[in-house]
Amino acid sequence: GAGVSQSPRYKVAKRGQDVALRCDPISGHVSLFWYQQALGQGPEFLTYFQNEAQLDKSGLPSDRFFAERPEGSVSTLKIQRTQQEDSAVYLCASSIRRVSYEQYFGPGTRLTVT
Amino acid sequence: GIQVEQSPPDLILQEGANSTLRCNFSDSVNNLQWFHQNPWGQLINLFYIPSGTKQNGRLSATTVATERYSLLYISSSQTTDSGVYFCAGGTSYGKLTFGQGTILTVHP
Secondary structure (H helix, E strand, C coil), X not given: CCCCEEECCEEEXXXXXXXXXXXXXXXXXXXXXXXXECXXXXXXEEEEXXXXXXXXXXXXXXXXXXXXXXXXXXXXXXECCCCHHHCEEEEEXXXXXXXXCCCEXXXXXXXXXX | CCCEXXXXXXXXXXXXXXXXXXXXXXXXXXXXXXXXXXXXXXXXEEEEXXXXXXXXXXXXXXXXXXXXXXXXXXXXXXXXXXXXXEEEEECCCCCCEECCCEEEEEEC
16 A cells, blocks of 8 residues: 655745644554654654554654644644744654554655745 | 664765674664665665564664664665665654664765
8 A cells, every 4th residue: 555645745934934744644554653854863753643642742842843643544743933943854654553663654844944 | 762873874885895784772672673765865664673683685684682783784785775774763652763874875
């Protein structure tokens, strides 16, 4: 089947704007993760969902970041009042979890805040 | 949290050469993956290897869980192997902590 998909692939926002990033996980995958990757760095964990429950949001950098997965499938990462330091690639990953913790990543959304 | 250290940070090879990339973990992990990030930023799964040895074509990986390290072997490297290689580990539900990556450049 299809892999993890993300949209948009690229987003340019003016400082202060709100943005919403979408993730469609692999069908049937219980776990969903968001990561942030700054230029030249490895991805860093933001938040984790098991079905519709957000079980870990310890990596969200500020209260301007909000994530949801209301029906246990598609997830949205929202950033309010964007700042220049939010510029990064936002990666989504999913995992079936029941038999394996292996994560599969989407292509990412590159956010540039001007 | 877990600390992940990758070495070397950069590696330059001639086509056909072999290489070994290493990943050390500060604590035990029950989820360990190796990825190749291509020039478009896509993370491609290479191995899911919390322990043991696996092989896939010219690539193989070994994880020694008791000593908290993992190795990725690339044999007969090709220019298409160029890119950034990440290892990542985690515990419990699978949240991953990534290393800083190894930048591999293979010259023809």
